[in-house]
Amino acid sequence: MTTSSTSSSGTDTGPESVPFVTQATVVLPAWLTDDAARYRGVYPTSEDRMAVAVEVARRNVDERTGGPFGAVIVELESGRLVSVGVNRVIEQNAAFAHAEMLAFLMAGRAVENFDLGADDLPAMQLVTSAEPCAMCLGTIPWSGVRSVICGARDADIRDIGFDEGAKPRDWIAKLNARGIAVEVDVLREDAIAVLQQYAASGSIIYNSRGSSA
Numbered sequence: 695m696t697t698s699s700t701s702s703s704g705t706d707t708g709p710e711s712v713p714f715v716t717q718a719t720v721v722l723p724a725w726l727t728d729d730a731a732r733y734r735g736v737y738p739t740s741e742d743r744m745a746v747a748v749e750v751a752r753r754n755v756d757e758r759t760g761g762p763f764g765a766v767i768v769e770l771e772s773g774r775l776v777s778v779g780v781n782r783v784i785e786q787n788a789a790f791a792h793a794e795m796l797a798f799l800m801a802g803r804a805v806e807n808f809d810l811g812a813d814d815l816p817a818m819q820l821v822t823s824a825e826p827c828a829m830c831l832g833t834i835p836w837s838g839v840r841s842v843i844c845g846a847r848d849a850d851i852r853d854i855g856f857d858e859g860a861k862p863r864d865w866i867a868k869l870n871a872r873g874i875a876v877e878v879d880v881l882r883e884d885a886i887a888v889l890q891q892y893a894a895s896g897s898i899i900y901n902s903r904g905s906s907a
């Protein structure tokens with residue numbers, strides 16, 4: 695690559711050039727593509743739905759394709775699965791690539807609508823193996839889902855060293871105030887087991903650098 699000297703920096707210690715990237719593709723693990731038929735289907739109960747989110751989180755750890763987090767979007771009433779996401783931050787060099795964010799992204803593409811709460815769509819639910827972080831919490835109202843189910847708690851995530859970011863303590867009430875129902879502690883122990891499996895594997899624990907408390 696030819697580099698042009700446009701830097702005003704007085705030192706020359708960094709990389710000479712990095713590409714100016716204008717396009718990026720987010721890719722879920724190959725095993726998820728291969729086994730799509732296994733995950734597609736109808737999941738009637740909260741536990742049924744969470745079992746899928748926890749299973750993909752565990753598989754993501756087993757296959758070493760990302761962090762110990764999984765999420766699915768389902769149609770709230772029927773339980774029909776719309777999309778799946780797993781954590782891909784490190785593998786995709788993408789800070790935002792949390793399981794919930796990728797589930798939102800894939801759901802939007804699936805229904806061809808940025809708003810999962812659109813009038814012509816069935817009400818949608820986010821099912822996440824662990825409580826949403828500050829980013830994912832912020833995205834939940836934008837996404838249009840009407841309901842959220844969580845497995846592991848914030849404290850369980852922090853126990854293995856991850857940081858949830860700056861998140862209001864009353865986040866459930868804040869979502870409720872926007873008409874979004876929240877159910878917590880669904881298959882919590884199973885979700886915790888995946889977190890602990892990841893921690894025991896010696897894989898990278900990254901955080902948001904925010905808290906010195």
Ligand SMILES: [Zn+2]
Nearest residue numbers: 792826827830
């Ligand atoms: Zn998140």
